[in-house]
Amino acid sequence: MRTSVTIAALAMAASSAAQEAVECKIVEFPVSVTANNEDFGNTIDPNSVSSIDQFLSQGLSTGAVGVVGQVSTSANFSISAQYCAPAGATPPETRPIQLLAHGNTCDRTIWDALSRPDLQASGYSYQRFFASQGYATLAIDLPGHGNSTIPDPNTIVQLPIEAAVIDAIAASLRSINNPLGISFPKVVFTGHSYGSITGVAAARFVPTFADAVVLTGWSAFVPLPSPMLALQMQPAALLFDRFKGYPLGYITASNETGHEEIFYAGAYDPTIPKMSFDTQDVMTCGEGGSLGEGLQPAIGFTGKVFATTGSEDFMFCNPKNGDCADQLANSAFLFPNATSFQTQVIDNTGHDFMLHTSSTETFAKIQQFLESNV
Ligand SMILES: *[C@@H]1O[C@H](CO)[C@@H](O)[C@H](O)[C@H]1NC(C)=O
Ligand SMILES: *[C@@H]1O[C@H](CO)[C@@H](O)[C@H](O)[C@H]1NC(C)=O
Ligand SMILES: *[C@@H]1O[C@H](CO)[C@@H](O)[C@H](O)[C@H]1NC(C)=O
Ligand SMILES: *[C@@H]1O[C@H](CO)[C@@H](O)[C@H](O)[C@H]1NC(C)=O
Numbered sequence: 622m623r624t625s626v627t628i629a630a631l632a633m634a635a636s637s638a639a640q641e642a643v644e645c646k647i648v649e650f651p652v653s654v655t656a657n658n659e660d661f662g663n664t665i666d667p668n669s670v671s672s673i674d675q676f677l678s679q680g681l682s683t684g685a686v687g688v689v690g691q692v693s694t695s696a697n698f699s700i701s702a703q704y705c706a707p708a709g710a711t712p713p714e715t716r717p718i719q720l721l722a723h724g725n726t727c728d729r730t731i732w733d734a735l736s737r738p739d740l741q742a743s744g745y746s747y748q749r750f751f752a753s754q755g756y757a758t759l760a761i762d763l764p765g766h767g768n769s770t771i772p773d774p775n776t777i778v779q780l781p782i783e784a785a786v787i788d789a790i791a792a793s794l795r796s797i798n799n800p801l802g803i804s805f806p807k808v809v810f811t812g813h814s815y816g817s818i819t820g821v822a823a824a825r826f827v828p829t830f831a832d833a834v835v836l837t838g839w840s841a842f843v844p845l846p847s848p849m850l851a852l853q854m855q856p857a858a859l860l861f862d863r864f865k866g867y868p869l870g871y872i873t874a875s876n877e878t879g880h881e882e883i884f885y886a887g888a889y890d891p892t893i894p895k896m897s898f899d900t901q902d903v904m905t906c907g908e909g910g911s912l913g914e915g916l917q918p919a920i921g922f923t924g925k926v927f928a929t930t931g932s933e934d935f936m937f938c939n940p941k942n943g944d945c946a947d948q949l950a951n952s953a954f955l956f957p958n959a960t961s962f963q964t965q966v967i968d969n970t971g972h973d974f975m976l977h978t979s980s981t982e983t984f985a986k987i988q989q990f991l992e993s994n995v
Contacts, residue, residue: 642708643752645733648800650700650761652789655693656781656826659911662689665870667775670856673869676906677854681847686910696777700786701768703729704801705748706757717807717832717995719751720791721760722783724814724838725904726852726873726880728767729760731813731975735900740893740976747975750984756991757805761790763816765871766902774870774905780815780914784822791823791830809995811835811987814936814972815908818915821955828921833995834956835987836928838972841916841952844939851879857903870906874898886933886971888978897976918955926962927990928952929983931970938966963990 664687666672680686721732732747734740741749748758762769764786765778772778791808793799810831812820817839823830852874857864860875874880880901881894928949930937938945949964956962965986970977975984 641753641755643705643749644708645703645705645748645752648702648704650702650790650793650800651697652700652786653695653697654782654785654789655695656785657691658694658776658779658781658907659688659914660690660692661775661910662687665775665906667773667868667870670859670869673856673872673906677872677909678850680909681850682845684843684845684847688910694777694779694782696764696772696782698764698770698772698786700761700764700770700790701729702759702761703733703748704757704759705733705752707752707755716756717809717991718757718759718794718805719809719811719835720787720794720831721747721758722763722787722810722812722816722819723760723766724816725908726901727813728902729762730767730900731973732758732760734975735896737896740896744981745976747984750981751988754988756988759790759794761786763819765905765908771867771871774868775907777907778905779907779911780819780822781911783819783908784826784914787819787823788827788830792827807832807995809833809835809991812837812839813975814838815904818912821919822915822917824919824922824956825917828919828923831924833925833927833991834922835990836926837983838930838934838937838974839928839952840930840937840948841955842939842942842948843936844941848883848935848939851882852876853879854904864903867903871903872906873901873903883936884971884973885977886935887931887969889971889976890978893976897973916955918957920957922956923958923960925994926956926959927965927987927994928962929965929967929974929986931967931972931974931977933970934972936972961994
């Protein structure tokens with residue numbers, strides 16, 4: 622009897638050394654920010670479906686919308702976030718916290734296997750992987766997404782103010798003055814897709830916002846017309862009950878086939894695209910029209926950058942723009958003063974890399990970057 626108890630205890634000790642238990646909780650960050658948002662003049666009538674259609678199809682086809690100037694915009698947001706860390710004590714001070722920003726038609730659940738226990742158990746949760754390896758992560762819902770404040774989609778929810786939100790939350794994580802009550806000595810920003818583009822602007826506005834930057838589902842090169850046309854985006858309020866009452870400038874994919882084509886390729890479980898389509902979030906006209914703000918060099922940033930994207934990501938490694946590895950390497954022009962700019966193409970993987978067969982392999986590559994560079 623005694624022997625078998627000892628063996629069981631040893632087995633438990635061994636498994637907890639390899640993989641720590643994980644704790645996640647929801648927290649709200651109040652943020653008060655000001656940014657120079659784009660002024661679209663009269664090019665968008667917020668109450669007209671046809672005006673919104675016109676704005677979208679022009680933006681996605683040509684990459685240009687009628688920006689007439691910039692306007693200083695202030696707002697207070699309640700930013701909803703999920704914090705995950707090794708269970709029990711405060712995370713080790715030597716390891717950085719990652720601030721995670723999701724992409725478009727998504728919310729923070731993309732970093733936690735769509736909040737589904739079955740997918741979490743199968744290794745698709747970025748947050749649970751890193752917590753099991755001893756790292757804290759904070760996945761935020763950008764303004765207008767998930768359970769964060771839902772403000773005006775055209776004038777307020779734009780890339781510049783979202784970059785300012787990232788800067789404000791990153792700064793608060795370094796002080797004790799945040800809802801977690803923990804001060805983190807090192808902060809790494811990790812973005813996916815639109816979240817990565819926004820992170821480039823966050824680095825341009827406040828170069829010290831993060832000690833290192835990880836950009837996933839990203840490159841500096843997006844093809845036109847945009848492959849996102851396949852999503853056939855329409856006002857979300859007219860498509861799905863859960864978005865009833867959202868202003869018309871909140872849009873989302875109407876075409877489930879297009880959703881699978883854009884976000885998945887290579888090796889993935891074919892039952893997952895329906896799950897992500899059924900729980901997809903929104904994007905805004907303001908986000909689409911202000912994308913250019915995230916394509917300007919973050920010259921002041923002097924930390925390290927790691928860019929990793931699926932070889933089959935048709936939005937950010939489109940064959941039209943050449944070899945995927947070259948596209949990633951050539952994206953270094955956005956960080957001319959970074960200490961290093963490292964890249965990694967993920968084979969056989971599409972845009973939502975965390976929901977592909979290679980998920981754990983990619984998480985481990987990012988962990989390796991953090992361990993040898995931050
Ligand atoms: C944000 O909140 C502060 C404090 O409550 C208030 O003074 C300010 O007017 C608010 N700003 C906006 C743009 O609503
Ligand atoms: C938002 O809040 C609702 C109600 O509390 C919850 O059911 C939902 O899962 C939350 N979504 C996110 C993305 O946090
Ligand atoms: C959805 O997109 C697919 C191809 O991406 C297309 O064949 C199909 O006709 C579209 N469905 C609708 C209802 O437009
Ligand atoms: C960054 O690099 C540019 C050249 O790309 C240079 O002109 C500039 O002075 C550098 N800025 C900083 C803050 O190091």
